[in-house]
Amino acid sequence: MKLSSATVRLIIPAASLALLLVAVFYMQPRAMSYTGLNLLFNLAVPIALATIAQMLIMAVNDLDLSMGTFVSFCACVAATFLQTSPAIGILIFLGAIAVYAAIGVVIHVRELPSIVVTLGMSFVWGGLAVLLLPSPGGVAPGWVRWLMTAKPPVVPVAIVASILIAAITHFVVMRSSFGVAIRGVGGNHRSVERAGWSVIRLRAATYALAGVFAVLSGVALVGLTTSADANIALRYTLLSIAGVILGGGEFVGGKVSPIGAVIGALTLTLAGSFLSFMRISPDWQIGAQGAILVVVLALRLALNRLETREKTR
Amino acid sequence: MTIRKMLLASVAVACAIGPATAFADTATKKIALSNNYAGNSWRQAMLTSWDKITKEAVTKGVVAAADPFTTAENQATEQAAQIQNMILQGYDAIVVNAASPTALNGAIKEACDAGITVVSFDGIVTEPCAWRIAVDFKAMGESQVDYLAKKLPKGGNLLEIRGLAGVSVDDQIHAGIEAGVKKNTQFKVVGSVNGDWAQDVAQRAVAGILPSLPEIAAVVTQGGDGYGAAQAFAAAKRPTPTIVMGNREDELVWWKQQKDKDKYETMSVSIAPGVSTLAFWVAQQILDGKEVKKDLVVPFLRIDQDNLEANLANTQKGGVANVEYSLEDAQKVIASAK
The missing domain is CATH 3.40.50.2300 (Response regulator)
Known part of the structure; x- marks a missing residue:
């Protein structure tokens, strides 16, 4: 049986996740339970959502350096307005999504490097978050808290959420014609244009969709932490990029994989727990986390090379 | 198992x-x-x-x-x-x-x-x-003014060095100092700068405000800024006021030197x-x-x-x-x- 290249792409991240999971279970058998799995993975849910958002941006060959501050901002909105007056909260979220779409348009029309624009936006979001919550606080809306701490039978909510996110985005990005067009913009936007699509609209829509997932990420995060602060998700910028790459995505060419991105986010979270169970000193932990990334990426590069050799033969 | x-x-x-x-x-x-x-x-x-x-x-x-x-x-x-x-x-x-x-x-x-x-x-x-073990930072600020009231019964002008703006600890210590000054009306805060709990920042800030200030009887601080304040006073060739210290090693060493030289008196407080x-x-x-x-x-x-x-003997360099x-x-x- 011949495996498709997309499947090959998924093998490495899936295998590394499985390997890490086995190692964690071996070291900490307590983790092999309903609550254990939930504790291991519940903080991965917002990271997975942010990773999907980043993946969408990367699908059109851009990079979003404001992801962390934007998710922090959304978390602050969720812990303040969404809780006290849901209507205004939702309006703010819609406005933020519109801003994301506008960023996409600006980047496209002015042919600006997305890194510069989003880096600038990161200060805007960070400032807004501080304005909303100058000191840590706020309360998570009851329904968000309920959703994130729900106890569905058999499978913990963290796993259910991850599978749902992966399935829905897989359908949107890999199966729908809209998804094909998004990836087309990343692959070869001229041909997409010639096929009758409006690239500017596609980019705006992609950015807006990324904004939607980032908003969901902020809301999910507040559901877990119960309250917010303005710096709550700063790590998400780099984590989301690493998650996409770990999951088999690439910086250019519209080569992305939603399932891979979710797996990548889970792997990154698990790597942190793994290192903490290993009792590695914190001075070395960042380095060790980096080492795990390098190993996985090296494996992938090797596989890619195999893939191209097959093709040229 | x-x-x-x-x-x-x-x-x-x-x-x-x-x-x-x-x-x-x-x-x-x-x-x-x-x-x-x-x-x-x-x-x-x-x-x-x-x-x-x-x-x-x-x-x-x-x-x-x-x-x-x-x-x-x-x-x-x-x-x-x-x-x-x-x-x-x-x-x-x-x-x-x-x-x-x-x-x-x-x-x-x-x-x-x-x-x-x-x-x-x-x-x-x-x-x-969860249980909480908190520091009463407000009392820490108040205790500084109380100490000064005992040492300088006649009162005088105070210079306040604050910490990092926007951090709750800074607000709490400041509130304590304010409360202390309200209680001991012979004192008046004539100037206030942000020292960010760092000696170099404090020195720069104090040096900047000193020329505009009348005679200062004492400096109330938040810790990590006393030594810098002392240096600024020395550089401006002004008499050294009573500077409350914050338990850092460089501050204690300076205090010890002054104490040996001319019986300088102050106190030091921190968590x-x-x-x-x-x-x-x-x-x-x-x-x-x-x-x-x-x-x-x-x-x-x-x-x-x-x-x-x-205490100085027990403090690492x-x-x-x-x-x-x-x-x-x-x-x-x-x-x-x-």
Whole structure:
């Protein structure tokens, strides 16, 4: 049986996740339970959502350096307005999504490097978050808290959420014609244009969709932490990029994989727990986390090379 | 193995809530320290104190383990994951110095629900199920003015050096100083600068404002800024006022030099990094089944003219004056909260 290249792409991240999971279970058998799995993975849910958002941006060959501050901002909105007056909260979220779409348009029309624009936006979001919550606080809306701490039978909510996110985005990005067009913009936007699509609209829509997932990420995060602060998700910028790459995505060419991105986010979270169970000193932990990334990426590069050799033969 | 542990744990719990005379032994209990940051001298001293006191406690068999964990990036989400890992590792108590007073509440609630005792200190958390060991920073500010009122009964002009703007500690100390000045009306704050708790920033800020100020009787500070203020006064060739110090080694050394030279008098006050060991003993006492109020106040560490030498001898070069707390100290703090 011949495996498709997309499947090959998924093998490495899936295998590394499985390997890490086995190692964690071996070291900490307590983790092999309903609550254990939930504790291991519940903080991965917002990271997975942010990773999907980043993946969408990367699908059109851009990079979003404001992801962390934007998710922090959304978390602050969720812990303040969404809780006290849901209507205004939702309006703010819609406005933020519109801003994301506008960023996409600006980047496209002015042919600006997305890194510069989003880096600038990161200060805007960070400032807004501080304005909303100058000191840590706020309360998570009851329904968000309920959703994130729900106890569905058999499978913990963290796993259910991850599978749902992966399935829905897989359908949107890999199966729908809209998804094909998004990836087309990343692959070869001229041909997409010639096929009758409006690239500017596609980019705006992609950015807006990324904004939607980032908003969901902020809301999910507040559901877990119960309250917010303005710096709550700063790590998400780099984590989301690493998650996409770990999951088999690439910086250019519209080569992305939603399932891979979710797996990548889970792997990154698990790597942190793994290192903490290993009792590695914190001075070395960042380095060790980096080492795990390098190993996985090296494996992938090797596989890619195999893939191209097959093709040229 | 795990089942046996769980049985043991349930027996321990049964003992604790059973007859009132039962003494729940903590020899089998494991305590973890969740720390968010290790990048300055204060935090390093805090971790060293923890190591020293808990190693002793472990060898004596008071507790089974007391492991410190520090997150790599000083981020609340990372520390939340760390606490959730500790739940999985089966610790009986978690002592937390939190990255955020609120963002860890979800993880801490999970820990409480798993039957784990959570004690927060220094960086405290607002989750009601956790214990809090807080510093009364307001009293710390007030005590400075009270000391000055005794030393300078005639009063005079004060220069206030504040900390990092927008941080709650700065607001609290400032409120204390304000309250002190209101009480002792012979004092008047004539100038205020932000020293960011750093000697170089404080020196620059004080040097900038000095030319516009009348004669200064005393400088009230927040710690980490006294030495810089002294340097600024010396550079401007103005008489050195009474500068309240903040227990840093360079400040104490300067104070000692002045004291030897012309009997300079002042006091020094700050929070001791050894407060981590107080949190450890409080956690141990809670595991032992003692009734402990959820909110405890840690005494701050004050150095006066007569115990300056002793404290200076105990302070590492470039460090902060420190005390480590014993079980008896913890019991005293617990008793005084009732």
